[in-house]
Amino acid sequence: MSDRETEYRRELRSYLTGLALALILTLIPFGVVAWAGWSTGAALWLIAAFALAQIVVHFRFFLHIDLSQQKREDLQLILFTVLLLAIMAAGTIWIMANLYTRMM
């Protein structure tokens, strides 16, 4: 039973670590947009980087998906979905932005 108690504390700590990291990764981009007065371009790069980092944090600490686990199909499914999204979403944005510039 005490083994289970240690395991419980380990998993509880993992959730709280996830919370702390997610808070940091949320507060910094909000702070930059609210107070730092960066140029739009620089702020967008920072927002994108922190969003990606926070998504990884959520996957790791809340959805329990990481590189070390035995069950790789779940991660492969995510990567395949990301590939589909890269083709469809990025392709849409690319084509429409191109069209938009040509119409101007």
Add this chain to the structure above:
Amino acid sequence: MAQGTIKHPGINLGTHHRHAHDKAETVVFGFWVFLMSDLIIFGLMFANYITQLPGTAGGPGPKDLFTLGSAFTQTMILLASSVTFGMASLALKYERGKGALLGWLAVTLLLGAIFLGLELRDFSDMFSKGAYPSRSGFLSGFFGLVPLHGLHVTSGIIWGLVLMMQIVTLGLTTPVKTRLLRFGLFWHFLDVVWIGIFSVVYLGGLA
């Protein structure tokens, strides 16, 4: 490790819940496939929103409509609800009693409801500024994306309430346990989608 092998995304109940742990592999993986297809829908809604960004047609744009404070509050509430759901998962896995499980679930759903209330208040503020979905391409894109997430949260709250009733009436049977695992994936997934929304729509719009 005492937990045995990891069989599926989300928290694994482990060998202590032998029957539910065995059953969980296929049903949770199936639900994961659904979530990934849902992610494609959200991704395309994001793409649609981004392509419509310049299309304000002389109407209100992001800087006229969005407030950072409200987006921040909603973000914090949804993040808190993700963690309280984590506490519910741990209460289930480590058998901390039905009371603890139901309590954490109730807190999670309450936070979800507060989030929805704030979101609806934002929408009604936007309406009062003449920002209807039919006003411009930008607003169509916005109201295609953000309320889609809100609808997911709404159905999540209903799902959670049904599960709470099942915990009370059926007890923690194997089907109820695996439903809770799937509901957990859904809830955490919605928070991941929200990261995209606050980053692209709110922070991106106000940067």
